Amino acid sequence: MKSFKKTLATLAAALTVASGSVLAAYPEKPINVIVPWDAGGDSDLTTRIWADAMEKELGVPFVVINKTGGNGIIGTMFVAKAKSDGYTLINAGLSNMFVTPNFSKTPYNLESFTPVLKITSAPLGIVVAKDSPYKTFDEFVAGAQSKTLTMGSWGASSSGTVLGNIIATQAGYAPKYVHGQSTAESMVSVVGGHIDSAIAFPPAFSPHVKADRARVLVMNQKMDTFPGVPTFADYGIKGNFEAWSAIFAPKGVPDEVVEKLVEASAKVMQDPKVLEAFNNMGTVVDFRHGPDWIADMKGTYSLMKDEADKARK
Structure with a gap:
């Protein structure tokens, strides 16, 4: 029995080391970044600037895929159901992440994802x-x-x-x-x-x-x-009318993956050429990540939910 327990302990330790090695090597293959809107739109252009810079920084292809339909639901749902390994991401925003789940019936909500980082904001x-x-x-x-x-x-x-x-x-x-x-x-x-x-x-x-x-x-x-x-x-019009672009992963993605993406993004978002590209688009670079950003998002999500509840009365 002791020998059996020792074998299990050895195996568990080996798996832990192996898992750590895999995460340490992330990314090892192309990363797909889903844009749930047509090519040429705000989210698409923002994603491509970020993805091109990240590809150079991390040394693997960042493949931008426009998966449209259902007012953003098709592409967003695809990522919500994807494997939580960091190789499928989405550039989500106010519309598909906050508005649609509250004003329509969707198979996902904010809790279906792990927020990774905010890239930009854009005034309406x-x-x-x-x-x-x-x-x-x-x-x-x-x-x-x-x-x-x-x-x-x-x-x-x-x-x-x-x-x-x-x-x-x-x-x-x-x-x-x-x-x-x-x-x-x-x-x-x-x-x-x-x-x-x-x-x-x-x-x-x-x-x-x-x-x-x-x-x-x-x-x-x-x-x-x-x-x-x-x-x-x-x-005299009251309210904050802005859009934002942020990278989300399926719920449950390892913390190490999030940290790797944030670390690399922190570098590329300081690149003068990247900043110039966003400026030429008319967007405001608004790089955020971590607990404070996530708390702010959840607060806004709750406000949007309240607005949707009022609209249904």
Whole structure:
């Protein structure tokens, strides 16, 4: 019996050492990073900048995969059910991680994932075409009060529509939403003259504004990239209207994997070329990780849940 117990103890020790060696070697193969939205949108562009930099830092391919459908549910659910080994990650954000699970029935929620790190945040804005008759937000509101104006968003229960409704209610108008698959798609419709406006984030509208094809009427916060653009607060609209991009792993991923990803990200997020790439997109680098960030997220998630509960009454 003693010999049997000794054998088990030896085997357990060997497995522990082997497991530690595997984790120490992470990553040993390509890492798939799922984007649950179309290529060219905010999340996609943010993910590719981060993934390219991480690939150089860690020496393994970071493969960005656009797994779209169901207002972000398809790709998010795929990662929630993936193996918790650190080789399948997702760039999640306000919409698929906070809004959809609370306003719709989904097979996942925030507790289905292990938060790894936050990459960026992006202030929400209302955008029109360059030749739009609405030169200011005041003019836009007046126009929307006199007739129904169309506004591009990316799903009936998306963060764009939820936040857009909060803004519209406070400003006193009710837009008719035209839902696409991404903010990039909405911007194409705006500059093409197919819709009156879009609610979007800088990664999607910045190229069109810089090319003088679109105009930002109002944003969540002032940015040097868009001088002179007023904020929602300037018009007395209360609330924080921003999107964010963060990396999540399936629930149960080893702490060592999270630490390795955070450590590498901390280095690449200080690279001037990476910072410049994010700045050119119009996003704000907002690198966070750890207990304080996770606690803040859970607090916001609870607030969103409360809003969803009110909407159902």
